[in-house]
Amino acid sequence: MYKQYSFLNSLICSRCGKKYDPSVVQTVCSCGGPLLTEYDLASINENVSPQDFAKRSPNLWRYHELLPVVDEKNVVTLGEGMTPMLRAKTLENKLDLNNLYIKDEGILPTGTFKARGAAVGLSKAKELGIRKISMPTNGNAGAAWATYAARAGITSVIVMPKDAPKITRCECYAAGSRLYLVDGLISDAGAIVKKASEKYGLFDVSTLKEPYRLEGKKTMGLEILEQLDWKAPDVIIYPTGGGVGIIGIYKAMKELKEMGWIDEISTRLVSVQAEGCAPIVKAWEQKKSESEFWKNSETIAFGINVPKALGDFLVLDAIYKTNGSAVAISDREIIESQLETARKEGLFMCPEGAATIAAARKLRNQGWIDKNETVVALNTGSGLKYPEVLDFNAPLLRPEEELSL
Amino acid sequence: MYKQYSFLNSLICSRCGKKYDPSVVQTVCSCGGPLLTEYDLASINENVSPQDFAKRSPNLWRYHELLPVVDEKNVVTLGEGMTPMLRAKTLENKLDLNNLYIKDEGILPTGTFKARGAAVGLSKAKELGIRKISMPTNGNAGAAWATYAARAGITSVIVMPKDAPKITRCECYAAGSRLYLVDGLISDAGAIVKKASEKYGLFDVSTLKEPYRLEGKKTMGLEILEQLDWKAPDVIIYPTGGGVGIIGIYKAMKELKEMGWIDEISTRLVSVQAEGCAPIVKAWEQKKSESEFWKNSETIAFGINVPKALGDFLVLDAIYKTNGSAVAISDREIIESQLETARKEGLFMCPEGAATIAAARKLRNQGWIDKNETVVALNTGSGLKYPEVLDFNAPLLRPEEELSL
Numbered sequence: 001m002y003k004q005y006s007f008l009n010s011l012i013c014s015r016c017g018k019k020y021d022p023s024v025v026q027t028v029c030s031c032g033g034p035l036l037t038e039y040d041l042a043s044i045n046e047n048v049s050p051q052d053f054a055k056r057s058p059n060l061w062r063y064h065e066l067l068p069v070v071d072e073k074n075v076v077t078l079g080e081g082m083t084p085m086l087r088a089k090t091l092e093n094k095l096d097l098n099n100l101y102i103k104d105e106g107i108l109p110t111g112t113f114k115a116r117g118a119a120v121g122l123s124k125a126k127e128l129g130i131r132k133i134s135m136p137t138n139g140n141a142g143a144a145w146a147t148y149a150a151r152a153g154i155t156s157v158i159v160m161p162k163d164a165p166k167i168t169r170c171e172c173y174a175a176g177s178r179l180y181l182v183d184g185l186i187s188d189a190g191a192i193v194k195k196a197s198e199k200y201g202l203f204d205v206s207t208l209k210e211p212y213r214l215e216g217k218k219t220m221g222l223e224i225l226e227q228l229d230w231k232a233p234d235v236i237i238y239p240t241g242g243g244v245g246i247i248g249i250y251k252a253m254k255e256l257k258e259m260g261w262i263d264e265i266s267t268r269l270v271s272v273q274a275e276g277c278a279p280i281v282k283a284w285e286q287k288k289s290e291s292e293f294w295k296n297s298e299t300i301a302f303g304i305n306v307p308k309a310l311g312d313f314l315v316l317d318a319i320y321k322t323n324g325s326a327v328a329i330s331d332r333e334i335i336e337s338q339l340e341t342a343r344k345e346g347l348f349m350c351p352e353g354a355a356t357i358a359a360a361r362k363l364r365n366q367g368w369i370d371k372n373e374t375v376v377a378l379n380t381g382s383g384l385k386y387p388e389v390l391d392f393n394a395p396l397l398r399p400e401e402e403l404s405l
Numbered sequence: 406m407y408k409q410y411s412f413l414n415s416l417i418c419s420r421c422g423k424k425y426d427p428s429v430v431q432t433v434c435s436c437g438g439p440l441l442t443e444y445d446l447a448s449i450n451e452n453v454s455p456q457d458f459a460k461r462s463p464n465l466w467r468y469h470e471l472l473p474v475v476d477e478k479n480v481v482t483l484g485e486g487m488t489p490m491l492r493a494k495t496l497e498n499k500l501d502l503n504n505l506y507i508k509d510e511g512i513l514p515t516g517t518f519k520a521r522g523a524a525v526g527l528s529k530a531k532e533l534g535i536r537k538i539s540m541p542t543n544g545n546a547g548a549a550w551a552t553y554a555a556r557a558g559i560t561s562v563i564v565m566p567k568d569a570p571k572i573t574r575c576e577c578y579a580a581g582s583r584l585y586l587v588d589g590l591i592s593d594a595g596a597i598v599k600k601a602s603e604k605y606g607l608f609d610v611s612t613l614k615e616p617y618r619l620e621g622k623k624t625m626g627l628e629i630l631e632q633l634d635w636k637a638p639d640v641i642i643y644p645t646g647g648g649v650g651i652i653g654i655y656k657a658m659k660e661l662k663e664m665g666w667i668d669e670i671s672t673r674l675v676s677v678q679a680e681g682c683a684p685i686v687k688a689w690e691q692k693k694s695e696s697e698f699w700k701n702s703e704t705i706a707f708g709i710n711v712p713k714a715l716g717d718f719l720v721l722d723a724i725y726k727t728n729g730s731a732v733a734i735s736d737r738e739i740i741e742s743q744l745e746t747a748r749k750e751g752l753f754m755c756p757e758g759a760a761t762i763a764a765a766r767k768l769r770n771q772g773w774i775d776k777n778e779t780v781v782a783l784n785t786g787s788g789l790k791y792p793e794v795l796d797f798n799a800p801l802l803r804p805e806e807e808l809s810l
Binding site: 058059076077078079082083084085086090104106107108109110111147148149150151152153157159162166167169170171172173174175176178179180181182183184188191192195196199200338339342343344345346347348382383384385387390392394395396397398399401402403405 | 463464481482483484487488489490491495509511512513514515516552553554555556557558562564567571572574575576577578579580581583584585586587588589593596597600601604605743744747748749750751752753787788789790792795797799800801802803804806807808810
């Protein structure tokens with residue numbers, strides 16, 4: 001019997017509710033709002049169960065009914081997904097928690113969670129016949145999209161700030177991407193990409209300017225639920241730059257609730273930012289529904305150096321609706337948490353991921369998290385991509401020399 | 406009912422056949438030969454089936470009956486294993502092959518296959534009550550052992566050549582290891598570690614000086630077989646430094662054959678080395694059973710810059726017994742294959758892994774591999790760990806500038 005691969009239904013504007021046809025290329029709504037993907041959830045519920053997922057290969061395509069790629073032959077994959085949920089027992093003692101998990105997105109192709117968005121986004125781009133993409137990036141998203149574009153046989157043009165992690169340049173170069181650096185921020189890269197895309201007919205895959213990256217990120221939420229036996233955790237802590245991760249996790253929960261696979265959305269979502277770039281935190285503290293451009297932003301957690309995100313209102317909505325929170329962390333706390341987690345748990349996180357551990361400590365100290373609650377902190381990438389944040393010296397020996405401890 | 410976690414039986418010397426007790430700490434045989442782990446394979450066969458493995462979590466501990474850790478509570482894990490077997494369709498066309506897979510070991514904690522040996526080796530060290538380990542390394546093994554030692558709460562002392570990949574220093578530092586650099590080769594690091602271990606009472610986990618790293622590496626072979634539905638591939642191509650990978654894969658096949666899960670060992674094993682350090686290739690060409698120390702070795706594929714491996718005779722035995730081959734690749738061919746694979750398949754391999762693609766091309770051109778044979782090339786690590794091998798420039802734009810394609 002033919003089994004339908006995707007139950008993709010339509011696209012809907014997150015601002016004005018206008019519907020769009022997903023069988024042709026779409027970008028954003030005529031009102032400027034990002035488009036969200038809708039599925040025939042009732043039919044999915046009739047066709048597939050959590051037990052079916054469990055039998056499939058350990059990658060994000062196991063959730064294909066809930067993903068936008070209609071024909072399996074268009075799937076562009078490097079085996080991404082089903083990243084480990086690591087129990088952090090030593091940190092539990094340090095932070096006075098009983099159930100702390102770190103979901104390690106560092107173990108994905110290209111070393112960050114960006115692989116999820118790139119895999120789904122480029123698969124759908126391929127399905128829609130797109131041949132050339134363009135993207136402004138703080139490094140890791142560009143590296144992921146360049147890599148998956150190479151696998152898809154699609155040309156990529158990537159623009160990143162010159163201060164973005166150096167390894168991400170290598171990844172773009174290796175993947176055969178057209179790479180440009182800009183002496184500025186991601187917002188400057190975005191302006192350059194916009195112009196170039198119009199001039200050269202490139203498909204601009206900036207954050208939330210195409211609908212499907214979000215669907216890839218959504219699989220983090222699906223995996224967390226499956227890995228906890230479809231029992232939602234009390235708190236999920238996520239580092240927030242463009243915000244697609246937290247929006248995706250919230251979208252996953254809404255879809256699972258609508259299908260009845262979880263009873264209610266009991267998880268409080270926490271957005272973590274750096275003190276040097278905290279527009280979401282500021283907006284949340286002021287109970288606003290949108291953020292303001294954060295001037296002169298600066299942080300070692302380069303991936304969350306995003307002064308103003310297109311989807312800020314969706315991030316804030318997810319926080320408000322789930323009774324969540326927003327926390328700003330200093331660069332010093334980030335480095336301390338990074339080293340503490342590497343030394344105590346053997347997990348070398350990226351700075352953005354380390355910020356979630358600092359946030360867990362802060363929220364526990366404030367009593368906002370209860371000791372017995374189940375907490376999931378997202379490590380969005382591998383520390384391997386950020387050698388420059390560590391400052392140390394190792395003694396150099398001559399071959400005949402002895403070491404002394 | 407109590408289910409036995411491991412069917413560990415004994416240790417046996419790979420040279421003289423003398424048996425050793427695995428319930429206490431062992432190193433090498435009194436004759437100097439590496440020790441191999443033996444299991445009660447008949448009982449495993451009665452207790453578990455391939456179908457049982459398929460239901461377990463996607464990490465290497467799914468094979469726990471065939472691993473040496475007796476009590477599950479001693480397992481030290483970061484979720485390692487079940488790495489993707491990626492079909493390389495574009496390279497198939499280029500290389501005139503019909504069935505080329507790349508097993509991507511870059512998607513493991515610490516970014517290389519070394520995580521397998523470290524996970525199993527340190528779990529068993531923990532089980533045996535070891536508190537301090539020491540290791541000479543070309544970088545990646547040291548990084549992996551330092552990382553898993555941190556997770557196990559075990560102290561590590563790591564010595565590596567100053568020319569080893571810089572990121573591996575960061576990993577050791579982040580994990581709280583005592584790290585030393587040496588102005589020399591891994592053989593010099595080995596001499597320093599030997600002295601320090603005697604002086605300070607450290608457990609020396611040099612390649613094949615403890616028996617269990619090999620058991621971790623063995624899981625690559627188990628996974629390849631499971632991922633190909635227990636149908637052995639015709640050829641497996643592996644980059645060879647210390648040689649534990651190829652020895653482990655061969656050991657996996659022998660155990661599976663003895664259990665009757667595969668009919669025969671029909672796979673030919675190929676050892677790939679760099680032209681600047683090819684002791685195994687030279688010995689194989691001369692039909693010798695051991696290699697000679699390779700003087701003034703040099704290659705950009707740093708992980709296989711091993712002038713003389715303790716287990717060379719086991720590697721050669723595996724090649725001879727399987728009618729395999731040994732191939733030397735130039736640094737230029739390595740870089741070309743690395744870029745080709747990144748551009749055509751979206752897979753950014755380490756130089757050692759890229760050497761296997763160059764070897765596949767060479768062996769296919771020679772007719773040694775038939776077009777219709779199933780070939781598995783092992784990418785032993787992520788290209789992310791070797792930014793220094795790529796040489797390129799990206800244009801730098803001012804914020805107001807336009808890019809021109």
